[in-house]
Amino acid sequence: xxxxxxxxxxxIDAGKGHHWAVAxxxxxxxxxxxxxxxxxxxxxxxxxxxxxxxxxxxxxxDISGRAxxxxxxxxxxxxxxxxxxxxxxxxxxSGAYRGEAKTDAKDAQVIADQARMRRDxxxxxxxxxxxxxxxxxxxxxxxxxxxxVRLINRLRDLLVGVCPALERAFDYSGAKGPIVMLTEYxxxxxxxxxxxxxxxxxxxxxxxxxxxxxATKAIEAAQSQQVALPGEKRAAKLVCDLAHQLLTLxxxxxxxxxxxxxxxxxxxxxxxxxxxxxxxxxLGAEFVAIVGDLTSYKEAGRLAxxxxxxxxxRDSGRRTGNYHRPKRYHRRLRHVLYLSAQSAMMRPGxxxxxxxxxxxxxxxxTQALLALARRRVDVLGGYRCTxxxxxxxxxxxxxxxxxxxxxxRCALCLFRRS
Numbered sequence: 060x061x062x063x064x065x066x067x068x069x070x071i072d073a074g075k076g077h078h079w080a081v082a083x084x085x086x087x088x089x090x091x092x093x094x095x096x097x098x099x100x101x102x103x104x105x106x107x108x109x110x111x112x113x114x115x116x117x118x119x120x121d122i123s124g125r126a127x128x129x130x131x132x133x134x135x136x137x138x139x140x141x142x143x144x145x146x147x148x149x150x151x152x153s154g155a156y157r158g159e160a161k162t163d164a165k166d167a168q169v170i171a172d173q174a175r176m177r178r179d180x181x182x183x184x185x186x187x188x189x190x191x192x193x194x195x196x197x198x199x200x201x202x203x204x205x206x207x208v209r210l211i212n213r214l215r216d217l218l219v220g221v222c223p224a225l226e227r228a229f230d231y232s233g234a235k236g237p238i239v240m241l242t243e244y245x246x247x248x249x250x251x252x253x254x255x256x257x258x259x260x261x262x263x264x265x266x267x268x269x270x271x272x273x274a275t276k277a278i279e280a281a282q283s284q285q286v287a288l289p290g291e292k293r294a295a296k297l298v299c300d301l302a303h304q305l306l307t308l309x310x311x312x313x314x315x316x317x318x319x320x321x322x323x324x325x326x327x328x329x330x331x332x333x334x335x336x337x338x339x340x341x342l343g344a345e346f347v348a349i350v351g352d353l354t355s356y357k358e359a360g361r362l363a364x365x366x367x368x369x370x371x372x373r374d375s376g377r378r379t380g381n382y383h384r385p386k387r388y389h390r391r392l393r394h395v396l397y398l399s400a401q402s403a404m405m406r407p408g409x410x411x412x413x414x415x416x417x418x419x420x421x422x423x424x425t426q427a428l429l430a431l432a433r434r435r436v437d438v439l440g441g442y443r444c445t446x447x448x449x450x451x452x453x454x455x456x457x458x459x460x461x462x463x464x465x466x467x468r469c470a471l472c473l474f475r476r477s
Contacts, residue, residue: 063111063113064085064113064114066113066117067085067115067117068116068118068172068174069083069105069116069117069118070082070083070118070169070170071095071119071130072121072166072167072170073120073122073126073127074122074163075097077094077095077096078097078102078130079093079164079167080092080094080095080105080167081167082112084113089168090112092168094163097129103133106139116140117140117174118139119144119171119173119180120141120143121143121149123143135184135185140182141183141184142180143180143182143183149170153169156168156169181355186351187351190348192322193319193323193347193348196322196344197345200341203308203311203315207232207308207312210305210308211231211232211305214241214302215231217297217301220291221245221291221294221298222247222281222284223284224281224284225277228276235309236262237273237277240273241298242299242302243261243299244277245298247287248287250280250281255271255278256274258274258277262274319341320341322344328352336403337399337400337402338403339402342395350365353439362436363437364388365388365392366392367388367389367392368396368429368436370383370385371385371386396436399435400414400431400435404428404431410435417430
């Protein structure tokens with residue numbers, strides 16, 4: 060048997076069905092390259108093989124999602140050090156290695172070699188149960204919202220072939236009443252037969268808000284078209300089916316939102332996060348699902364960079380101070396912070412004052428909102444300011460701001476102090 064190495068690096072190109080593992084020593088020489096089925100027994104065998112080859116094994120993976128959940132869980136349970144090598148880095152660095160081939164073995168070798176040469180990759184660990192649950196619920200909510208958008212687009216497209224005036228009359232994405240009406244009445248002839256009064260009563264029995272206005276608009280649209288379009292009957296049946304699917308989907312979304320709200324508020328940080336204006340339970344849950352407990356961010360600037368809110372320098376030679384928007388950042392995290400800043404800006408308070416200040420400086424609406432979101436990142440990232448401020452009542456503890464403990468200091472007080 061060969062003498063065990065002092066330290067080796069194992070790069071894993073993760074996949075749903077199988078992984079590919081390549082081990083390198085300190086000189087960059089390949090010790091083994093093997094295919095590993097995404098199964099507990101084979102992954103444990105890989106860990107045992109790597110442990111026999113060296114006194115210290117360092118692992119690197121290119122996927123931290125569901126495909127590598129079993130792999131990461133087993134590595135963490137057995138006390139292994141694991142880092143995350145972004146796929147963008149692997150893609151860019153593959154061109155620096157010999158050959159133009161794109162294989163799982165080459166990708167795994169690049170991952171291992173990058174982990175061997177660099178020390179700035181983020182370490183991976185098994186997230187807590189609450190964060191994992193929030194990740195599943197928020198991802199499922201995003202899928203449900205995408206399904207709802209597709210259903211509404213298909214419904215509007217079918218309605219154009221039945222009655223264009225009826226399609227224009229309502230905003231089907233934001234109102235439940237018109238969808239309820241389409242479960243029974245889809246054609247101009249059917250709407251004309253029932254009339255305003257009976258349609259209003261029919262909608263009221265189904266607890267639709269503004270039933271009279273909906274009935275009036277629908278009958279007016281129906282009276283504007285007397286001709287029956289080709290394929291109207293079949294299209295009406297499809298519209299009826301889509302309307303029922305939308306109502307069912309809306310109920311699933313509401314149920315999912317209740318689960319997200321209950322899970323998020325079970326966390327002790329939820330009250331502090333929600334104390335920041337514009338950050339409700341849904342956005343707060345998405346924020347926690349992405350950033351976790353913030354231990355991976357040494358400062359608020361790292362969080363801002365991850366969200367794409369920190370400018371990137373493009374200096375060269377005598378050109379200095381040349382900043383541009385970043386190209387690589389977490390789109391969903393940026394979207395969460397942007398929406399929360401937009402909601403906070405619409406109400407009187409420090410956020411709106413700061414937004415108006417930036418608009419007065421000549422920034423456009425989007426630029427001012429991004430500046431506000433960047434300032435709020437300092438709050439969410441735990442930014443502290445040593446300047447003395449007048450005594451105010453804390454929104455969270457109901458006591459003086461100066462008496463707030465660092466653990467329970469509310470986000471609004473931090474925003475005023477930043």
